[in-house]
């Protein structure tokens with residue numbers, strides 16, 4: 001049996017164990033094996049990390065922008081050189097196919113670092129001339145900030161937060177998900193190799209209860225950037241409100257996919273639509289989980305969609321032939337299977353999937369679920385209201401544009417939507433009426449990192465991406481100069 005990995009925190013430039021020797025088990029989802037131990041850091045570790053970040057702030061914030069950008073680019077370069085190793089690690093830790101980690105997660109982590117290294121050099125602020133005076137806005141970094149990220153796109157979302165925070169001149173205490181800590185731990189070594197000054201980035205591992213809550217409650221933390229569930233986002237919002245700490249919250253979704261009768265049903269579009277439902281085993285906050293289909297094409301669409309979903313292969317994430325890997329944990333597997341049972345109780349018809357998948361060999365103990373398509377459920381039922389975050393979608397027919405907009409908007413969430421139609425004016429009309437932070441028309445997950453990213457309603461507050469992220473991680477200060 002291979003030896004278990006012992007992960008470590010990255011505090012003040014060094015890899016260190018948790019002060020109180022508390023550890024969490026880390027599992028490989030594809031096999032169910034306990035393969036690593038992750039620090040379950042507590043208040044003592046958080047205090048040390050925040051102190052290190054606070055000490056590093058004056059020097060880092062005064063470091064010329066071009067030099068900060070060089071550090072980010074150097075980290076990106078070293079990460080890219082180890083892309084294959086990181087892709088395998090991300091797959092092992094999260095259960096996603098290696099092919100997906102290689103094509104999406106790690107390249108995107110590299111792009112996040114490069115993007116903000118460049119964006120910060122283009123960051124500017126406004127001036128307002130008035131009679132007898134001129135105002136200008138200074139955008140100053142905040143200090144030590146917290147970045148808290150989830151398990152579904154571990155390094156991708158981790159870097160999406162720390163890159164703008166560091167680029168803008170803040171120092172960071174980051175807490176990756178305790179379920180997928182591996183690549184953040186490896187990333188610490190990349191930062192050491194890149195010569196990032198001690199304390200500029202600190203990575204503290206641990207559970208939400210022991211580590212996350214302590215971080216959020218720490219008086220030295222000047223802002224919090226969080227991505228995760230709506231429930232945790234609400235807890236963080238409640239915890240920081242009395243201290244008026246700035247928080248950006250990116251949370252859950254129950255995204256609609258709107259398919260009009262005139263959509264162009266070619267191979268590329270079909271492939272994208274299927275991917276939008278099942279990519280990363282449906283564990284992407286942007287996946288479409290409610291597929292709304294115009295009634296006149298419903299029967300034909302259903303037959304073709306189900307056929308394509310049945311053809312998806314669930315298997316060992318290392319196997320290039322696997323379209324879907326394992327769900328991230330036993331707990332999440334149980335949750336998703338519970339939702340499928342609930343859909344049955346609610347009267348839904350399972351058109352395909354609906355069961356766990358037993359993969360032979362190395363992966364016999366893994367947490368695999370067949371991609372599942374359900375129909376026959378009304379918009380108000382729990383299956384169509386609650387985020388499942390797995391390979392489970394529902395099909396719902398609609399009659400006209402007003403009806404589909406009402407159906408699409410009929411949840412508490414509002415993160416992303418995709419609209420499939422060749423009718424140009426309708427595409428614009430519907431996009432404008434959807435209660436959603438992001439609308440894709442005839443595509444999905446096409447990402448320009450300059451665009452505002454985030455949700456409305458219970459999907460989030462604030463926007464990430466481009467200059468929005470740099471604005472979040474800086475405080476505007478108006479300076480008024482009297483000219484008289």
Ligand code: NAD
Pocket residue numbers: 148149150151152153157175176177178206207208209211212213216227228229230231232233235236250251252253284285387389415455459460
């Ligand atoms: P989660 O809320 O359980 O955990 C997210 C992070 O918060 C983890 O690091 C966790 O340890 C930490 N945490 C938990 N409780 C905490 C607390 N009380 N205080 C501080 N930190 C705490 O979410 P998850 O299960 O890891 O991720 C899945 C969720 O993330 C889904 O709801 C998904 O939609 C959402 N998500 C949203 C986006 C987006 O951009 N909107 C992107 C990816 C995932």
